[in-house]
Amino acid sequence: MKGFIKLISAIALFSIFISLFSGCGATNTGGTQDNGKTGTSAVEYKYGKIDIPGKDGSLCGAPIYIAYEKGFFKEQGFDVNLISADTETRKIGLNNGTIPIVNGDFQFFPSIENNVKVKVVDGLHYGCIKLIVPKDSPIQGVQDLKGKKISVDEIGGTPHQVASVWLEKNGISAKQEDGEVTFLPFSDGNLAVEA
Structure with missing residues (x-):
């Protein structure tokens, strides 16, 4: 409610x-x-x-x-x-x-x-960014993501940004060049789930 x-x-x-x-x-x-x-x-x-x-x-x-x-x-x-x-x-x-x-x-x-004429007014909702793994995955938390591939909708998009902040806060570099994780963009969420 x-x-x-x-x-x-x-x-x-x-x-x-x-x-x-x-x-x-x-x-x-x-x-x-x-x-x-x-x-x-x-x-x-x-x-x-x-x-x-x-x-x-x-x-x-x-x-x-x-x-x-x-x-x-x-x-x-x-x-x-x-x-x-x-x-x-x-x-x-x-x-x-x-x-x-x-x-x-x-x-x-x-x-x-860059001075595009827009402004943030208010939050509309929260909670739609989730990390999902297959049912039988050994991934239980953030530390288990080292060396893994993470699907996002686009590099620089919200899921990528949120995941990067979360990883960095937990001591894992989100920078591609560091090789601790690899982000793979899938514009179709169904393909990401299938992968």
């Missing part, structure tokens, strides 16, 4: 952020209703139509998708269109205003440092 309350709070903060910073002012009286699904009755949206990345299927995007499915955006006056967008598309969209908000993490920090 505590996690559910945190999720609802995060979604509420997300909705408030959109209300304050979206700059959308059009009213849509087209044939969309109930979370952007096609229908026959016209619905008015106080803030008009906006695109939000939320169709990538990741756990990190779950709060956005839940808010969409539950009609929270509609209740706040937004006709939300969920889109798919990779990290670079999200950065560009935030910078030029075509995407009003994204759920992001470490990969946005270098852009912020």
Whole structure:
């Protein structure tokens, strides 16, 4: 129940952020209703139509998708269109205003440092980065990872950054050149699990 309350709070903060910073002012009286699904009755949206990345299927995007499915955006006056967008598309969209908000993490920090016009507003959720091993694996803790290969979605992405910090805090170098661990990028999580 505590996690559910945190999720609802995060979604509420997300909705408030959109209300304050979206700059959308059009009213849509087209044939969309109930979370952007096609229908026959016209619905008015106080803030008009906006695109939000939320169709990538990741756990990190779950709060956005839940808010969409539950009609929270509609209740706040937004006709939300969920889109798919990779990290670079999200950065560009935030910078030029075509995407009003994204759920992001470490990969946005270098852009912020390079004066891309984005800012961190609040945390949306936590806990989706996990280390998994096969059931019969002898790996029981961080020290067992020395000399092993670790799959990540991309070098420099959040799982890579989080794993690197964790390894370094436990006395294992995360630098490829030190050879204590090897990071292998898999853009498809299913391939990583299979490997």
